Amino acid sequence: MALRRPMVAGNWKMNGSAQLAQELFNKFATKLQNDSAEVVLCPPSIYLESVRQQLDANKEALNGCLVRMGAQNLSQHDFGAYTGEVSGQMLKDSGCRYVIIGHSERRRMYGETSDIVADKFAAAQKHGLTPILCVGESGPAREARRTFEVIAEELDIVIEKNGTMAFDNAIIAYEPLWAVGTGKSATPEQAQEVHAFIRKRLSEVSPFIGENIRILYGGSVTPSNAADLFAQPDVDGGLIGGVSLNSTEFLSLCSIAMSA
Numbered sequence: 001m002a003l004r005r006p007m008v009a010g011n012w013k014m015n016g017s018a019q020l021a022q023e024l025f026n027k028f029a030t031k032l033q034n035d036s037a038e039v040v041l042c043p044p045s046i047y048l049e050s051v052r053q054q055l056d057a058n059k060e061a062l063n064g065c066l067v068r069m070g071a072q073n074l075s076q077h078d079f080g081a082y083t084g085e086v087s088g089q090m091l092k093d094s095g096c097r098y099v100i101i102g103h104s105e106r107r108r109m110y111g112e113t114s115d116i117v118a119d120k121f122a123a124a125q126k127h128g129l130t131p132i133l134c135v136g137e138s139g140p141a142r143e144a145r146r147t148f149e150v151i152a153e154e155l156d157i158v159i160e161k162n163g164t165m166a167f168d169n170a171i172i173a174y175e176p177l178w179a180v181g182t183g184k185s186a187t188p189e190q191a192q193e194v195h196a197f198i199r200k201r202l203s204e205v206s207p208f209i210g211e212n213i214r215i216l217y218g219g220s221v222t223p224s225n226a227a228d229l230f231a232q233p234d235v236d237g238g239l240i241g242g243v244s245l246n247s248t249e250f251l252s253l254c255s256i257a258m259s260a
């Protein structure tokens with residue numbers, strides 16, 4: 001068993017259905033091998049209940065395999081007049097263990113600043129959820145050799161507001177914007193370089209956290225590139241978009257992580 005248990009998290013984005021949940025669990029129940037990797041499903045909030053029902057119905061068949069549930073976003077507020085928003089407590093009540101925070105689609109399309117992301121990180125932890133914090137540079141930033149600068153900025157604001165120790169209960173996902181949904185994944189070397197940078201930055205404040213935090217790679221992960229990506233020493237699995245909607249391919253990513 002690796003020091004850090006690999007994780008494969010499926011971010012359905014605004015896709016999927018109750019049927020997809022059922023289809024995935026039918027496959028999990030017969031084909032998931034063991035608990036050497038953790039599998040997380042992050043459906044749209046409206047389908048959390050369907051996933052939870054499947055989790056309950058398949059408890060025995062899963063036989064100790066670790067399948068858990070996460071949300072794709074939460075409000076930074078506890079309650080109140082925030083039409084359309086969902087609070088951390090509500091996600092906790094729905095059975096979520098994780099919540100994705102600061103996905104690039106939310107930062108870009110819904111005006112989530114790093115300040116808001118830091119508040120959402122705090123809100124998640126306050127309600128007993130583990131944040132999966134997404135960071136990543138744009139294509140132009142990479143070309144301008146600003147990758148580390150962008151990642152450091154995105155991390156530092158969360159560290160400043162929440163303290164490094166808050167990362168004791170968090171996961172980081174490196175998702176370069178140019179790789180998300182483009183079919184053009186980072187190379188294993190590019191991913192490893194940034195993951196090592198993130199780990200080092202956290203280690204500077206807490207070697208324990210640096211060593212133990214799981215850092216996922218996200219951006220056009222497929223069954224054909226996953227083995228090389230997951231084999232990198234600082235890559236602890238993946239945050240999967242498109243492929244998480246295909247039960248056969250998603251299962252094959254889970255198997256790759258289990259043998260990483």
Ligand SMILES: O=C(CO)COP(=O)(O)O
Nearest residue numbers: 011180181219220241242
């Ligand atoms: O954004 C992602 C996961 O959060 C990655 O999406 P793709 O796997 O579709 O590139």
